[in-house]
Amino acid sequence: MPHIKVTPFETEKLDRLIAADAVFDFRAVQHDPNREKSPIELLGVDFEGERFVLEIHKRPGAYLIKPDKPTRPLDVNRIKRVLRYLAEAAALKVEQDNITLSPTKPPLAETYAKRIEDFESPDFGGRPIAIEVGFGSGRHLLYQAKRDPEILHIGIEIHTPSAQQVLKQIELQGLTNVWIVNYDARLLLEMLPSNVATAVYVHFPVPWDKKPHRRVISEPFVAEATRVLTPQGVLELRTDSDHYYAYALEVFSRGERVRFEVSKNHEAAIRSKYEDRWQRQEKDIYTLRLVAERESAEVSREYDFRFDRRLKPLDALLTLPQDAIIQPDHFVHFERRYRMVTEEGVVLKCSFGSFDRPEHKLITVRNNQAVYYPQEPVRSKTNDRAHHTIGVSLYV
Numbered sequence: 001m002p003h004i005k006v007t008p009f010e011t012e013k014l015d016r017l018i019a020a021d022a023v024f025d026f027r028a029v030q031h032d033p034n035r036e037k038s039p040i041e042l043l044g045v046d047f048e049g050e051r052f053v054l055e056i057h058k059r060p061g062a063y064l065i066k067p068d069k070p071t072r073p074l075d076v077n078r079i080k081r082v083l084r085y086l087a088e089a090a091a092l093k094v095e096q097d098n099i100t101l102s103p104t105k106p107p108l109a110e111t112y113a114k115r116i117e118d119f120e121s122p123d124f125g126g127r128p129i130a131i132e133v134g135f136g137s138g139r140h141l142l143y144q145a146k147r148d149p150e151i152l153h154i155g156i157e158i159h160t161p162s163a164q165q166v167l168k169q170i171e172l173q174g175l176t177n178v179w180i181v182n183y184d185a186r187l188l189l190e191m192l193p194s195n196v197a198t199a200v201y202v203h204f205p206v207p208w209d210k211k212p213h214r215r216v217i218s219e220p221f222v223a224e225a226t227r228v229l230t231p232q233g234v235l236e237l238r239t240d241s242d243h244y245y246a247y248a249l250e251v252f253s254r255g256e257r258v259r260f261e262v263s264k265n266h267e268a269a270i271r272s273k274y275e276d277r278w279q280r281q282e283k284d285i286y287t288l289r290l291v292a293e294r295e296s297a298e299v300s301r302e303y304d305f306r307f308d309r310r311l312k313p314l315d316a317l318l319t320l321p322q323d324a325i326i327q328p329d330h331f332v333h334f335e336r337r338y339r340m341v342t343e344e345g346v347v348l349k350c351s352f353g354s355f356d357r358p359e360h361k362l363i364t365v366r367n368n369q370a371v372y373y374p375q376e377p378v379r380s381k382t383n384d385r386a387h388h389t390i391g392v393s394l395y396v
């Protein structure tokens, strides 16, 4: 990650910059009795139209300045440019850095890389869509995209290098009907409108025998997939795991407004690397196809992530309990507290939401207003519930 290591300096000198320069928003110092000697400091920036936060860590004989992970921009060069800008504007003595700009030409395929936020009000250009969960090397996804050019194929993969590899392939093969999302698939379905997908493919998901809560297939997933599918749309699971097959069969059989069919060692039109391997080992491969029988009602995603009640005094926010608040379906954890020094205010570093795919955000409190920084959480049911729990801690 881009960073600069600088000779220790009076961080107060940054406050003059913040007052004079629109790039810098606030400075805040960690409030933690255990870290009084070396509190982490935050520097809020608004650079090239994007808001994020830099952290200043005090190390023996040096200060390390780097972006805060949850708010950091995808564009690495932007981080490098802001670090260079800061070093120059504050006349910092840089001892070590890794901020040489990389060749800037963004790959053409980046047009097809979508963020999870892009699905808050998605525009599929009037095309039917098909979704592939955990596409790995992307063989099936790319094959389908070539075979059905009129369909928009949305691949969602949690593993970043796989997502980047397939983006390169999209560019090389000149495909224009594929979107790639580098995120947890379980959240994507929740955000989609009802009755939009002709298919949802889940091929060879990780069986997670020891951590079943991490499985992609679950009752809520099947319910969301059924809602997102058009009538007669298909959720197709392929697996080589006897356990996963038995588990999925049970989950599918609890689905509503669906029918399903099962087959063994069905020859697929295109085989993934995994399938090739299982076939060489002569393992059985199971295919479960669940068909949505009816249209589903539209769901409301009118979540409101504002804080609209009277807030506790700043000192009370700085001493919010350290322990995570655990509810049956979500949690909230105020991980760090910071006192703003450039104005009256507090910054809370907070993780919250569902246990297996939590959100990490900052919340700034100033002028009697609390807001998520740099932007609101993803509009999911779980985040909505977590937002209410956060409110209980922040309101008087």
Ligand SMILES: C[S@@+](CC[C@H](N)C(=O)[O-])C[C@H]1O[C@@H](n2cnc3c(N)ncnc32)[C@H](O)[C@@H]1O
Pocket: 133, 134, 135, 136, 137, 138, 156, 157, 158, 159, 162, 183, 184, 185, 186, 202, 203, 204, 205, 206, 216, 272, 273, 274, 275
């Ligand atoms: C065993 S591989 C199978 C890849 C591919 N479907 C195939 O048949 O070759 C499982 C893939 O699912 C991805 N994955 C696991 N959990 C996921 C999730 N929650 N959301 C999106 N992708 C996920 C993994 O990163 C991995 O690439």
